[in-house]
Amino acid sequence: MTSVPSLLSETHQCPVPGGVLYLNELGSGPLVLVLGGISGDRQAITGADDGWWQGLVEAIDPNQFTIVTVDYAGGNGESEVVSVPQTIAEQAAYISTALQELGWVEFHAVVGGSYGGLVALELAQDKLLNFERVAVIGAAHRPTAQAVMLRALQREFVRLGDAAGQPERGTQLARALAMLSYRSADGMDQYYPDPQDAVNYIESRGLRTVQRSLPRARQLFEVFGPALDSYRIEPYHIEQPTLVIGFASDQLVPPSLLHAFHEQLPDGRGCHIFSSTYGHDGFIKNTADYAPVLKQFLELPCS
Missing domain, CATH: 1.10.1740.110 (Rna Polymerase Sigma Factor; Chain: A)
Structure with missing residues (x-):
């Protein structure tokens, strides 16, 4: 198992319209933006090896990549904004502004789970930042x-x-x-x-x-x-190579929806459905199962 206790995380406070966003930076190498679920915060992956999504290091090794995590505007973290984002696009805009403030515009990948998967799709569609590839876990182009x-x-x-x-x-x-x-x-x-x-x-x-x-x-x-x-996105707007991961027992984002989404992507790189006793929370609980697929996707050339 990959361990990261020797690495220190750096916190950035980035000004955004009407407030500030908190981001963490961990590791070294090409940038990978990691976006968690609706109640998640920037402590997804930590140098203390105690992040709430720590299992993801099996796929995104901070000795190989610089991992960037975020406290969502209006979410369960330290970010503070006067105007809480009412849409996925507004949340993505806050994050995009913060990343540009840090001079981070070229990313090896964005990896998003659940709510974070939708934010990842919105950022990929927006194209103000350049993501070489996109991976979404338990997220699709529309709600059920x-x-x-x-x-x-x-x-x-x-x-x-x-x-x-x-x-x-x-x-x-x-x-x-x-x-x-x-x-x-x-x-x-x-x-x-x-x-x-x-x-x-x-x-x-x-x-x-x-x-x-x-x-x-x-x-x-x-x-x-x-x-x-209210979130909807046309899959053909996601031009980057895109990996889709889901869980057979997920009642919020079922496999049928993920397959339909993947089929409409211009450059889908696989729709992988895993068995899980955790349903939608498989994106957090079943990292050991899907980490090899995600790791391969991140390491293989996309051209």
């Missing part, structure tokens, strides 16, 4: 009806909590429902033989999110969620 329905219910939980004078509880339940949608039925059965333990698990995840910051937790459902629902 099921994903939109689930996020609508999450927002309704937040509204009902407000109406009942219990905003924390409403947001906690919204996050619990989100956690349920991220996991597979088989996986929850396997890991929680006592179903009440499964209930306690998703409740605890919701509580942790609320305790971190209620205003920012609300934004995940009231702002980031609608941005996911």
Whole structure:
């Protein structure tokens, strides 16, 4: 297993319109932008070997690449902006501005998971930055009806909590429902033989999110969620070589959608679907399974 404890991460505070974005830089070599999920922050991969997406180093070795991670504007990190981005394009614009501020415009690759996959596609389409290749994990060109329905219910939980004078509880339940949608039925059965333990698990995840910051937790459902629902991109706009990865048990971004997306890409380099007991969260939990495919994609010439 690749270990990176000898490497130090450098934090950059980049001015953007109406605020500042925080980015981390780790490693040496060609730049690879790594964009995580909706609730992720820039501590995805760390020099202390304790990042929440640390398994990704098996594919993106910081001894070989300079890894750039971001605290999303309006997300769960230190970035602060007056105007929280209402769309994926606005989030991508903040990140693009910050990277250009640092003089980083030539990238070996952008790798995005879930929400970060959509931001990666938007950055690739925008072309203000030059990405040699694109890899998306658990993300496609449009949302499914099921994903939109689930996020609508999450927002309704937040509204009902407000109406009942219990905003924390409403947001906690919204996050619990989100956690349920991220996991597979088989996986929850396997890991929680006592179903009440499964209930306690998703409740605890919701509580942790609320305790971190209620205003920012609300934004995940009231702002980031609608941005996911409204996102559409024409696959033919993604001209870079593009790798697509997904999971058979993902109920938010199912294999059928990923295959349809890949078929429409001008330069698709494979749509790989992996078995997972974790559903959509396979992008975090199953790095050991897909890392060899991603590593090969990053290391092979794209011409």
